Amino acid sequence: MLKVTDxxxxxxxxxxxxxxxxxxxxxxxxxxxxxxxxxxxxxxNTICNLVNNSKGKISFLDxxxxxxxxxxxxxxxVAQVPExxxxxxxxxxxxxxxxxxxxxxxxxxVRHDMGKVYKLFPRLxxxxxxxxxxxxxxxxxMLAIGRGLMAKPRILLLDEPSMGLAPLLVREIFSIIRExxxxxxxxxxxxxxxxxxxSIANYAYVLETGRIVLEGEAKVLAADEKVKxxxxxx
Amino acid sequence: MQPVFxxxxxxxxxxxxxxxxxxxxxxxxxxxxxFFFGFIIVLLAIGxxxxxxxAISANRLYFWQQTIYGVSLGSxxxxxxxxxxxxYGIVRLINFAHGEIYMIGAYAGFFxxxxxxxxxxxxxxxxxxxxxxxGVIVERIAYKPLRKAPRLAVLITAIGMSLLLQNVGQxxxxxxxxxxxxxxxxxxxxxxINLDQSRxxxxxxxxxxxxxxxxFVTFTKPGKAMxxxxxxxxxxxxxxxxxxxxxxxxxxxxxxxxxxxxxLVAIVFPQIRPTxxxxxxxxxxxxxxxxxxxIIPGAVLGGLIIGVSENLxxxxxxxxxxxxxxxxxxxxxxxxKPSGIxxxxxxxxx
Numbered sequence: 001m002l003k004v005t006d007x008x009x010x011x012x013x014x015x016x017x018x019x020x021x022x023x024x025x026x027x028x029x030x031x032x033x034x035x036x037x038x039x040x041x042x043x044x045n046t047i048c049n050l051v052n053n054s055k056g057k058i059s060f061l062d063x064x065x066x067x068x069x070x071x072x073x074x075x076x077x078v079a080q081v082p083e084x085x086x087x088x089x090x091x092x093x094x095x096x097x098x099x100x101x102x103x104x105x106x107x108x109x110v111r112h113d114m115g116k117v118y119k120l121f122p123r124l125x126x127x128x129x130x131x132x133x134x135x136x137x138x139x140x141x142m143l144a145i146g147r148g149l150m151a152k153p154r155i156l157l158l159d160e161p162s163m164g165l166a167p168l169l170v171r172e173i174f175s176i177i178r179e180x181x182x183x184x185x186x187x188x189x190x191x192x193x194x195x196x197x198x199s200i201a202n203y204a205y206v207l208e209t210g211r212i213v214l215e216g217e218a219k220v221l222a223a224d225e226k227v228k229x230x231x232x233x234x
Numbered sequence: 235m236q237p238v239f240x241x242x243x244x245x246x247x248x249x250x251x252x253x254x255x256x257x258x259x260x261x262x263x264x265x266x267x268x269f270f271f272g273f274i275i276v277l278l279a280i281g282x283x284x285x286x287x288x289a290i291s292a293n294r295l296y297f298w299q300q301t302i303y304g305v306s307l308g309s310x311x312x313x314x315x316x317x318x319x320x321x322y323g324i325v326r327l328i329n330f331a332h333g334e335i336y337m338i339g340a341y342a343g344f345f346x347x348x349x350x351x352x353x354x355x356x357x358x359x360x361x362x363x364x365x366x367x368x369g370v371i372v373e374r375i376a377y378k379p380l381r382k383a384p385r386l387a388v389l390i391t392a393i394g395m396s397l398l399l400q401n402v403g404q405x406x407x408x409x410x411x412x413x414x415x416x417x418x419x420x421x422x423x424x425x426x427i428n429l430d431q432s433r434x435x436x437x438x439x440x441x442x443x444x445x446x447x448x449x450f451v452t453f454t455k456p457g458k459a460m461x462x463x464x465x466x467x468x469x470x471x472x473x474x475x476x477x478x479x480x481x482x483x484x485x486x487x488x489x490x491x492x493x494x495x496x497x498l499v500a501i502v503f504p505q506i507r508p509t510x511x512x513x514x515x516x517x518x519x520x521x522x523x524x525x526x527x528x529i530i531p532g533a534v535l536g537g538l539i540i541g542v543s544e545n546l547x548x549x550x551x552x553x554x555x556x557x558x559x560x561x562x563x564x565x566x567x568x569x570x571k572p573s574g575i576x577x578x579x580x581x582x583x584x
Contacts, residue, residue, distance in 0.1 A: 050471060074474030086469035088462050099462050102455070103474035151473065 001026045001186055002047070002078075002155055007056035009039070009046050009210075016042050018210040019056075024155065029177070029187045031197040031218065033231060034207035040190040041083050043207070044157050047188075048073055048080050061154070075103045077154035083163065083190075085144040089133030093124050096132050096143055100150030110150070117146040120176060138169040145176070155186040162193045174200055194231035198222040206231070250275055252569050289550050299427050300549040301542055306433040306502075308541020309440035313495040314518030315525070315533035316447065317369075317488030323464035323528035324484045326385060330392040331372055333515020334399035335489045339365035339496025340506045341407055344414055354417050358439070358497050365493025366486045372399075373485040378478070396515075403508030414504035436498045443494055444534060447487070451530065456483055464528065513557065517544075520564045526574025535575060539563065 002024040009017040017039045024030045032040050045051045047058055049070050058066045065073055079100075088096050097117060101110040118125040121142040127135060132143055141161055148156050158177065162170040170193065178200050181187050191197035198204055198218045206214040206227060214221065221227050250271075290297045314336055321329045342364035346357035376395045380388045420431035451457040462470040463480045471477055499514070500506050521540045525532025540560050547559045567574065 048472060050468065069476070070471045071474045071476045074472065080472045082469060082472055086466050086472075088465040088469060090465050091461065095458070099458060099470075099473050099475075102459065102462075147473065 003059045005057045010053040022205050024188050028202040029181050031189045031201035031204040033194040033197050038207040039210045044159050079148040079151040079153035080157040081144045081148040083159040085140040087132040087140050087143050092129050094128050096147050097150050100147035138165050158189045300545050304542035304545030306437045308538035309437050310495045311518045311521045311541050312534040312537025313491045315521040315537045317492045318519050318522040319533040320484050320488045327388050331395040333511030335365050335369045336492040336496045337511035338368045339493030340500045343497030361497040362490045362493040366490040369485045369489025407508050411505045411507040414500040417501045432501045517560045520560050524567045526577030529576050532576040
């Protein structure tokens with residue numbers, strides 16, 4: 001479904017990503033794990049073409065989207081839930097969700113999907129008319145995911161959904177991610193929390209300073225001695 | 235009381251408030267000194283209020299008339315300030331060429347009325363569209379290539395663009411002022427107050443435009459996209475907003491309003507010249523800062539404050555203080571609340 005071939009990214013003279021190839025099959029949860037600065041977020045941003053200086057090929061549903069402008073990519077069905085949530089702080093929760101559906105024209109479908117998001121995150125329904133900037137971190141994360149879903153994406157790119165959240169909340173968010181996946185949305189998940197990521201993913205890639213050093217079935221990786229030592233805390 | 239004396243009292247009063255606001259922690263340390271400080275402030279306040287009350291009660295009608303004219307003038311400043319504030323909100327750029335867009339609007343209105351023989355309201359629309367087109371062209375050729383450049387470079391470009399447009403204007407239109415044909419000469423009477431028809435029309439048109447803008451920004455899709463880009467550009471891109479087009483649209487809408495301001499001012503002060511954009515441009519910028527730059531209601535509030543205070547100062551003190559009051563207010567607001575009256579205290583996030 002999503003295929004990245006030999007991707008190189010340069011960030012102001014730094015060779016941030018040095019030839020990554022990965023592919024995501026429809027219906028899967030694929031996880032990209034690695035330490036801080038390994039290039040995970042850069043990789044997602046490059047897929048959405050928010051980063052300019054890149055070489056390589058990215059294709060989605062057999063279409064080349066390497067140089068497509070970001071808003072076109074969203075239209076094709078790739079939605080990103082960014083690192084640090086990036087909700088629109090001066091808009092209400094409902095307006096934020098509405099913005100998520102910016103590229104869609106089917107009003108009744110949008111309303112239906114908003115209902116679905118509220119069902120997934122009842123907390124958002126309670127805070128419907130509250131400004132997003134006043135939400136707690138966990139609620140903002142829910143809103144960011146909800147906003148991503150409102151685009152009715154074929155694939156959802158999640159960037160560090162666990163960042164800065166309490167362990168209990170992380171568990172809740174991850175179970176919702178699994179639920180979203182079971183409802184038919186493919187997921188590419190970038191995470192530092194390798195434990196959680198491997199527990200819900202089908203397939204995973206381990207990134208180290210801009211290179212993929214390991215890949216395989218998530219279960220296999222979780223049992224791998226090297227991965228255990230480096231990412232799963234022994 | 236001598237006017238100058240009263241004004242000096244008022245100035246000292248304002249200065250003391252500033253000092254007090256800046257040093258909240260230091261002053262109440264000692265009850266006696268804070269008592270005396272408070273005593274002086276109260277005295278000064280009574281003096282200043284007395285001065286203004288005497289002046290006002292001498293001729294109440296005059297006061298109200300001047301205030302209403304101030305609102306009318308202020309609404310024009312607000313129109314221009316809206317352009318500054320919207321553009322700043324979206325690209326974090328003080329578009330110093332905005333005053334010249336206003337000038338272009340005035341000239342477009344002038345030629346619309348004279349050479350093309352349009353009726354006024356048609357000329358108004360013509361002026362707005364011409365100015366909007368000019369604004370979009372300026373954005374395309376001067377700012378768009380610098381989208382990734384440091385902000386200072388863009389700011390300097392904006393100043394250059396402003397000078398360029400002024401001089402091109404002088405080349406094309408001639409540097410001799412032209413007189414805008416009188417459009418509205420009627421007089422309205424409300425109670426005992428006489429109001430020029432032209433001032434009333436200025437206020438009415440401005441008000442309608444602001445309502446339209448509010449509707450546009452709150453409820454329409456492009457308007458929401460504009461808000462989204464100003465709040466978080468990356469996130470806006472991720473939900474599929476075409477940022478370049480939204481920026482162009484912002485310049486379009488802002489310039490539309492400036493064009494309207496140009497022709498509206500011309501019906502009250504019917505003399506237009508290529509450098510006419512300079513002072514109103516600066517004052518509108520001040521208005522935007524006073525209200526809180528980047529905040530749409532703030533621009534309207536700031537414009538009204540500047541307009542009213544300018545008119546009252548002209549009426550009661552001296553017309554030579556007219557320009558000083560706007561910049562004085564700017565200094566005051568920067569001392570007391572740099573983010574503007576409606577501004578939030580923004581902390582740059584890392």
